[in-house]
Amino acid sequence: xxxxxxxxxxxxxxxxxxxxxxxxxCLGLGAGGTILFFVLRYxxxxxxxxxxxxxxxxxxxxxxLAVGGLFWTxxxxxxxSGWGTVVRRLMENLAILIPVLFVVALPLLISSVGFxxxxxxxxxxxxxxxxxxxxxxxxxxxxxxAERKAGIDKAKQEVAQAKKDLAELSSPSPGHRFYMERExxxxxxxxxxxxxxxxxxxxxxxxxxxxxxxxxxALLYKKRGYLNESxxxxxxxxxxxxxxxxxxxLRSWSVKLDKDGDPRWFRWMRRWSxxxxxxxxxxxxxxxxxxxxxxxxxxxxxxWGVYLFxxxxxxxxxxxxxxxxxxxxxxxxxxxxxxxxxHIMGKLxxxxxxxxxxxxxxxxxxxxxxxxxxxxxxxITRNTEFWNTYTIAxxxxxxFFVPFTALLIQGWKKKPRILFGISVWCLxxxxxxxxxxxxxxxxxxLTAHAEKVQMLIPGAWVYDVLAFVSVAGIFGYFxxxxxxxxxxxxxxxxxxxxxxxxxx
Amino acid sequence: xxxxxxxxxxxxxxxxxxxxxxxxxxxLNQRSLGWITDRICGIVENRQPLIxxxxxxxxxxxxxxxxxxxxxxxxxxxxxxxxNHPVAWGWDIVNFVFWIGIGHxxxxxxxxxFLTRQKWRTSVNRAAEAxxxxxxICAGIFPGFHVGRFWMVWFLAPIPNSxxxxxxxxxxxxxxxxAVSTYFTVSLIFWYVGLIPDLASxxxxxxxxxxxxxxxxxxxxxxxxNRQWRHYExxxxxxxxxxxxxxxxxxxxxxxxxxxxxxPGWHTTIFPPYFVAGAIFGGFAxxxxxMLPIRKLYGLEDLFTHKHIDNMAKIILLTGTIVGYAYxxxxxxxxxxxxxxxxxxxxxxxxSGPYTWAYYCMFFCNVISxxxxxxxxxxxxxxxxxxxxNFVNAGMWFERFVIIPTSLARDFLPGQxxxxxxxxxxxxxxxxxxxxxxxxxLLFLRFLPVIAISEVKGVLPESDPHYPAWKRLRLGRRGEx
Numbered sequence: 001x002x003x004x005x006x007x008x009x010x011x012x013x014x015x016x017x018x019x020x021x022x023x024x025x026c027l028g029l030g031a032g033g034t035i036l037f038f039v040l041r042y043x044x045x046x047x048x049x050x051x052x053x054x055x056x057x058x059x060x061x062x063x064x065l066a067v068g069g070l071f072w073t074x075x076x077x078x079x080x081s082g083w084g085t086v087v088r089r090l091m092e093n094l095a096i097l098i099p100v101l102f103v104v105a106l107p108l109l110i111s112s113v114g115f116x117x118x119x120x121x122x123x124x125x126x127x128x129x130x131x132x133x134x135x136x137x138x139x140x141x142x143x144x145x146a147e148r149k150a151g152i153d154k155a156k157q158e159v160a161q162a163k164k165d166l167a168e169l170s171s172p173s174p175g176h177r178f179y180m181e182r183e184x185x186x187x188x189x190x191x192x193x194x195x196x197x198x199x200x201x202x203x204x205x206x207x208x209x210x211x212x213x214x215x216x217x218a219l220l221y222k223k224r225g226y227l228n229e230s231x232x233x234x235x236x237x238x239x240x241x242x243x244x245x246x247x248x249x250l251r252s253w254s255v256k257l258d259k260d261g262d263p264r265w266f267r268w269m270r271r272w273s274x275x276x277x278x279x280x281x282x283x284x285x286x287x288x289x290x291x292x293x294x295x296x297x298x299x300x301x302x303x304w305g306v307y308l309f310x311x312x313x314x315x316x317x318x319x320x321x322x323x324x325x326x327x328x329x330x331x332x333x334x335x336x337x338x339x340x341x342x343h344i345m346g347k348l349x350x351x352x353x354x355x356x357x358x359x360x361x362x363x364x365x366x367x368x369x370x371x372x373x374x375x376x377x378x379x380i381t382r383n384t385e386f387w388n389t390y391t392i393a394x395x396x397x398x399x400f401f402v403p404f405t406a407l408l409i410q411g412w413k414k415k416p417r418i419l420f421g422i423s424v425w426c427l428x429x430x431x432x433x434x435x436x437x438x439x440x441x442x443x444x445x446l447t448a449h450a451e452k453v454q455m456l457i458p459g460a461w462v463y464d465v466l467a468f469v470s471v472a473g474i475f476g477y478f479x480x481x482x483x484x485x486x487x488x489x490x491x492x493x494x495x496x497x498x499x500x501x502x503x504x
Numbered sequence: 505x506x507x508x509x510x511x512x513x514x515x516x517x518x519x520x521x522x523x524x525x526x527x528x529x530x531x532l533n534q535r536s537l538g539w540i541t542d543r544i545c546g547i548v549e550n551r552q553p554l555i556x557x558x559x560x561x562x563x564x565x566x567x568x569x570x571x572x573x574x575x576x577x578x579x580x581x582x583x584x585x586x587x588n589h590p591v592a593w594g595w596d597i598v599n600f601v602f603w604i605g606i607g608h609x610x611x612x613x614x615x616x617x618f619l620t621r622q623k624w625r626t627s628v629n630r631a632a633e634a635x636x637x638x639x640x641i642c643a644g645i646f647p648g649f650h651v652g653r654f655w656m657v658w659f660l661a662p663i664p665n666s667x668x669x670x671x672x673x674x675x676x677x678x679x680x681x682x683a684v685s686t687y688f689t690v691s692l693i694f695w696y697v698g699l700i701p702d703l704a705s706x707x708x709x710x711x712x713x714x715x716x717x718x719x720x721x722x723x724x725x726x727x728x729x730n731r732q733w734r735h736y737e738x739x740x741x742x743x744x745x746x747x748x749x750x751x752x753x754x755x756x757x758x759x760x761x762x763x764x765x766x767x768p769g770w771h772t773t774i775f776p777p778y779f780v781a782g783a784i785f786g787g788f789a790x791x792x793x794x795m796l797p798i799r800k801l802y803g804l805e806d807l808f809t810h811k812h813i814d815n816m817a818k819i820i821l822l823t824g825t826i827v828g829y830a831y832x833x834x835x836x837x838x839x840x841x842x843x844x845x846x847x848x849x850x851x852x853x854x855x856s857g858p859y860t861w862a863y864y865c866m867f868f869c870n871v872i873s874x875x876x877x878x879x880x881x882x883x884x885x886x887x888x889x890x891x892x893x894n895f896v897n898a899g900m901w902f903e904r905f906v907i908i909p910t911s912l913a914r915d916f917l918p919g920q921x922x923x924x925x926x927x928x929x930x931x932x933x934x935x936x937x938x939x940x941x942x943x944x945x946l947l948f949l950r951f952l953p954v955i956a957i958s959e960v961k962g963v964l965p966e967s968d969p970h971y972p973a974w975k976r977l978r979l980g981r982r983g984e985x
Contacts, residue, residue, distance in 0.1 A: 004970070082527075222842035263522035270524070275878075281829060289840075300841040302774035302833045358752060362776040369764040370771050374843060494525040504621070 005335075007497035013258060013487025014332060016480075023480040030473025037466050038107070041114075047463070052115035053442040054463035056108055058471035060291065061315075061434045063101045064308070065475075067284055068316020069094025070247050071309070074280060077250075077273030083344050085499035086336045086489045090320055090327075092254055093482040095247035100478045102240045104471055108291075109236060121445065122220060122227050122297040129217045130209065137208030145204050148197065155191035162187055219298055227297060235286060242283035246276050254490055261492035284309060295441045299378050303363040308437075310359045314352035315430030321345050321423040323479075325416050327488065336489055339414045340502040346413025349426060353407060357400040381440045385455045395436055399429040435464070530624055530963050532806040537961050540807065544702075544953045545709055547802050552950060555801060560946045566939015573932040574649060582652050584929045591912045591924035596646045598904040599934050601758055602786070603643035603941075604684065605779075605900055608755060609787025610636025611691055614698070615747035618740075624815055626959040627808045630702075631798070632791045633695040634952070638944040639790070640688045642937040647680070676760035683757040687750050694743050700726050700736070701958040752776075755783040762907060768849035769911030772837065778830035782903060785823035785870070788816050789896035794945065796890050798954060807955055814883045820896060821877040827903075828871035845916065852914050858923055859910040866906050869899025 041051050073091040076084045084091075107113045117124040166172070166180045197203070214221045225231075250269055257265040285305030293304050301307075321342070327333050367375045382391050403426050412418045443455045490496065531540070577584055587594045610633040617625040648657050660681045662671045671678050704726035707719035726732060759779035762770040792813070799808045838850035853863050873895040876882045883889065909924045926934075948954070965971055 219842045223840060226840060263525050266522075267524040278825060285829075285833075298842075300837050302772045302830075302837045303777075304773075305833065306774065306777055358756075359777065362756065363773045366760075366763045366771070366773045366775070369760075370766050372766060372771070374841070494522055 005497070005500040007500060010336060010489075010496060010500065011261075011491055013491030014336070014489065016327070016332060016483040016488055018330065019480055023477055026473045026476035026480065028473070030470055030475075030477055033466055033470030033473055037463070037470055040463070040466075045114075047460075048114045049118040049446045050442065050457045050460040051463045051467070052108070052118040053438055054460070054467035055115060055471075056119055056291065057435060057438045057464060058467040059101060059105045059108065060438065061431055061468070062471050062475045063098065063105070064312035064430070064434065065316050065319050066094055066097040066101055066247070067243060068312040068314075069320070070098065070243065070250075070280065071313050072316060072320070073250055074246070074273040074277055077270045078277060080270060082495045082498035083341065083502050085493045085495045086333070087320065087324060087341060087345070088493075089254065089486065089489050090323055091316075092247070092251040093479060094316065094320070094323075096251050096482055097475060097478055098247050099240065099244040100474065101471075102244060104474055118446070120294050120297070122223075122294065123229070125217065126220055126224075126227065129213055129220065133209045133212030133216065134205065136212045137205045140208055141201065141204050144208060145199050148194070148199055148204075152191065152194045155187065155194055159184065159187045159191055223297070227294075232290065235290060239283045239287045242276075242279045243287075246272075246280060254493075255486045257493060258487050258491050263494050266494055281305075281309070284312070292437055295438065295445070296377070298374065301363055301367070301375065301378070303359060307356075307359050307363055310352060310356040311430060311433055314349070314356050315427060315433075317345060317349045317352060318423040318426035318430065321349065321419055322427060325420040325423075327483075328416065332488055336500060338502065339416070340504050341499075342416050342419055343410075343414045343504050344502070346407060346419050346422075349423065350404070350407035350413075353400060353403045353426070357404070360395070360399075381444060381455075382436065387436075387440045387455060390432075390436065394429060394432040398425075399433055403429070431468075439464075528809075528811045529965070530627065530809070530811065531960065532809050535806050537964070540960055541705060541709075541957055543803065543807070544955050544957050545706060547949065547954060548706060548951060549709065553801060556946060556949070559942065563939045563943040563946060566936050567943050568936075568939075569932050570645075570936025570940055573929050573936060574645070577649060577929055577933075578654055582650075584927060586925055586927040586930060588922050588924060590915045590920050590922040591909050593650075593908050593912060594924055595905075595926045595930040595934060596650045598901065598908050599937060600643050600646035600650075601904045601908075602901045603639045603646075603937065604754065604758055605783035605786040605904075606790045607636040607639035607643065607687070607691070607787065608751060608780070608783035609791050610634075610639075611687070611694075611747050611751045612784050612787065613791070614694055615744040616751055618744045619748060623963040624812055626963050627812050627955055628791060628795060628816070629959070630695075630698065630952075630956045631795055631954050632787075633691060633698065634948045635791060635794060635945065636691050636787075637688070637695060638941050638948075640684065640691065641944070642941050644684065644688070645937065645940075646933075676757060676764050679757045680761060683754045687754045690743070690747050690750055694747055697736075697740060697743060698956055698959075699952065700724055701728065702953045702956060704728065705957055706953065751784075752780055755779040767911050768843075768845040769853065769907065772834055774830050774833050778827065781823045781826040781830070782870075782900060785820060785827055786896060786900035788820050788823070789893040789900070792816055792820075792889060792893040793897060796886055796893075798949070802954070804955065807960060810884055813886070813889055814880075817877045817883040817889055817892075820893070821874050824870055824874035824896065828867075831867065831871065849911060849914065853906065853910055857910060857914060859906065859913065862902050862906050862910065866899050866902035869895040870903060873899070 037051070037055070041048060069091045072084075073088060073095055075081070076088055076091070108115050108119065111117060111123070162180065162184045166177070166184065169176070169180075172180065197207070210221075213224075220227065250273065253265045253269050256262075257269075288305060288308040292308065293299065293301070324333065324337060324341075324345075328337065364379060367379060381387065403422060406412060406422050406425075412422065440455070442460065443457055444453050446457060447454045493499075535543075585594060585596065610629075613625050613632045614629045617629075648654060651657055651660070659669055660671065660678065662673075700723060703719050704723040707716055707723050710716040710719055756776040756779065759775040763772060763775035765771055795808060796813070799805060835850055835854070838846040841847075851857075852860075854860060873892050876888065876892060882892075913924055914921055961967060
């Protein structure tokens with residue numbers, strides 16, 4: 001060790017310059033790829049379904065990196081951590097891309113592009129069922145109202161008859177009277193209940209529509225409080241505001257701290273990171289419920305939010321190590337980041353390899369063991385044909401056993417070159433994990449009404465690659481811009497000394 | 505001009521010393537190494553205060569009640585419990601999971617916090633590990649007697665025998681046997697290894713020969729040499745790494761006991777992490793319940809400081825909120841899944857069933873009450889911390905009660921519905937298990953150092969090789985006085 005570093009020598013920060021060619025290349029790839037993608041979408045409308053999955057895959061992958069970056073930033077503040085100050089700006093720069101990715105996700109959300117209905121079948125199914133039920137309701141309405149009115153009349157007559165019977169009795173015994181009176185009360189209640197029903201045109205139609213909706217799509221009817229368009233839009237807005245808002249606020253305070261060194265910003269970041277963990281977790285959980293679990297509206301798992309969270313934190317840490325190494329290779333951050341930081345990041349990567357595997361295995365295992373049809377569906381698709389090999393090779397061996405074994409070795413975590421290699425592998429596995437979450441649904445969903453259900457759509461991988469490259473370009477362009485816009489590490493952070501002199 | 509700038513610099517607060525930024529010391533009042541040894545060993549070497557006896561006698565009575573009710577149970581039969589047809593798992597399994605959960609904080613503090621370099625663990629790890637071992641002992645009693653014929657409990661172990669018994673390796677109940685016994689073994693070894701240097705300190709300070717011999721036997725010839733420390737620390741690190749998966753595995757397997765079934769209310773995929781979070785939650789609450797009085801009683805305020813209590817309160821807040829997340833996920837998915845059995849099970853759990861009171865007790869104790877720890881004043885008021893910790897202790901018992909009997913009491917067919925309430929034998933067993941637990945813990949206080957002396961010394965600022973020599977000198981002089 002070259003002696004104790006003094007934070008005062010680092011108060012000016014370090015600016016990222018250069019890579020402007022790369023940035024232009026990213027912009028070109030992003031813009032060009034996106035244009036090509038959407039030209040293809042409108043030129044070959046038959047492929048809309050297949051292409052919608054490609055776009056979702058690309059968006060979710062990069063969004064998971066950004067959300068992971070936000071998680072690491074918040075964790076750093078919430079645990080009052082000292083080690084990570086010098087790499088925190090990278091996490092913040094990753095997190096701030098969340099709003100950008102929401103813009104990129106817009107084609108998925110706006111129904112006129114045609115992606116939304118292809119991805120989330122409950123949208124068209126719900127619309128079709130509702131309009132069908134409505135038609136039926138309109139047809140039946142007159143007859144129904146007449147029937148109900150006749151029913152009301154009959155009930156009233158019954159009440160009148162009962163009252164008359166009671167009046168006609170010359171000297172009823174107390175028991176008989178009591179019995180008769182109780183009968184009258186219950187008949188009156190029945191009549192008033194019938195009368196309470198809204199038998200206006202809208203009322204009757206709505207009752208009948210509900211009835212038909214329940215009969216034709218019972219499951220969707222039960223979920224109508226959650227799976228309906230207006231609430232869905234409210235939720236999307238909530239995700240954007242919460243995730244994007246937290247990222248923006250935390251980064252802006254951190255950059256302000258760079259300028260004036262006022263510990264107030266530091267205290268705010270800490271305080272709000274704790275308080276906002278709960279909205280953060282809620283937003284990410286329900287986002288992946290809506291976007292990914294919703295690919296098959298009948299399937300469910302309480303673990304789903306945790307599973308996607310573990311993947312996001314894992315992939316994001318791998319990406320941070322890669323980004324850090326590339327920056328150091330280009331000559332930045334060399335004085336501030338040491339092997340000790342690599343070692344900790346390697347350990348966190350290992351922790352999340354294990355945590356991810358723990359969550360993934362538990363989810364698989366419990367569904368496999370209980371063997372309930374509604375739940376096994378998800379894994380049956382992924383254990384069929386091509387996807388079976390894929391699962392074993394990438395999800396089991398590639399995503400867990402390989403990085404787990406490699407990261408156990410202490411020396412490897414301290415060597416940037418080797419840790420970089422492992423992180424590239426981990427990031428690739430995270431890509432394959434997101435692919436595995438989304439794509440097995442594509443074949444069966446799109447060919448559900450065809451003669452033979454296919455597991456894979458031939459040639460669709462081209463769109464996957466195109467979408468991935470396009471979103472990667474956009475992501476890379478904005479990431480480079482954010483890197484440029486402030487110091488590469490929080491240069492006046494009160495914990496800077498501690499982080500600079502980190503010893504594990 | 506130059507002089508004033510210089511003066512400003514000297515008086516200015518360094519950013520890392522600013523309010524809300526500075527790291528708090530882990531040992532207060534700059535206590536010296538000798539003071540730490542004297543204070544902790546003093547607990548073992550001096551006479552116990554009266555309150556120790558006031559607690560010890562009822563604990564032994566509770567333990568005897570446990571022995572008596574177990575004797576009555578075995579001699580009469582499991583029928584003396586309140587279990588009935590749909591509810592075949594009652595307080596026995598509730599208590600088992602409750603105690604196992606409490607046993608989790610020990611390994612978390614000793615292993616995971618060790619690996620993550622959380623230095624504040626040193627003041628609590630010894631007591632937490634002891635608590636873990638005693639809690640697992642209490643837990644082990646319940647499934648052991650739940651099997652019915654206690655003298656045949658060895659059937660659970662896959663050992664060669666001539667009876668043609670083959671254990672059902674497909675059952676999570678059997679995995680539990682392995683998980684819990686492994687956990688117990690590793691926790692015990694970990695605890696003992698951590699004790700060795702401190703046992704040597706007690707040996708060296710012993711005044712009677714018998715005492716010297718006994719502590720000397722268990723200290724395994726520890727002399728505190730450089731080589732011994734090197735090997736010791738490596739062994740401790742490896743044990744910590746080996747113990748870490750156990751923090752997850754034990755309660756995961758316990759959650760499998762329920763979640764692998766198809767009983768609505770038991771089968772849900774979030775169970776493993778939810779159980780682990782709950783176990784850590786309950787374990788930390790019990791550590792606080794024990795440590796707060798001990799701290800006061802034996803004058804350990806400088807070693808077990810507000811900083812420690814603050815951290816533990818925050819962990820309780822975090823894990824309590826995670827548990828709350830799991831409750832909400834269960835409720836949401838029971839609605840979202842649209843599965844009639846799931847929906848009904850949760851409807852009965854929260855609205856129409858016979859045990860809704862238990863659900864709301866659980867929810868209040870586990871999710872609502874810890875939210876007060878968002879406020880600093882609450883984390884720093886020992887009474888508030890103590891009361892909330894006990895709410896959590898109760899809440900975690902209710903959680904297991906809500907999961908186990910309430911799901912069983914409403915089977916798929918209304919003809920198989922029932923109601924379960926515990927008999928006096930079950931109640932005595934539960935109270936008695938607390939007696940056993942407290943008895944063991946009080947004996948631990950009496951005979952072993954409650955705080956890891958050597959580890960606390962390691963986190964003192966003067967243990968840092970870069971600690972300025974002039975400060976060391978000053979400390980040395982103070983020690984002479």
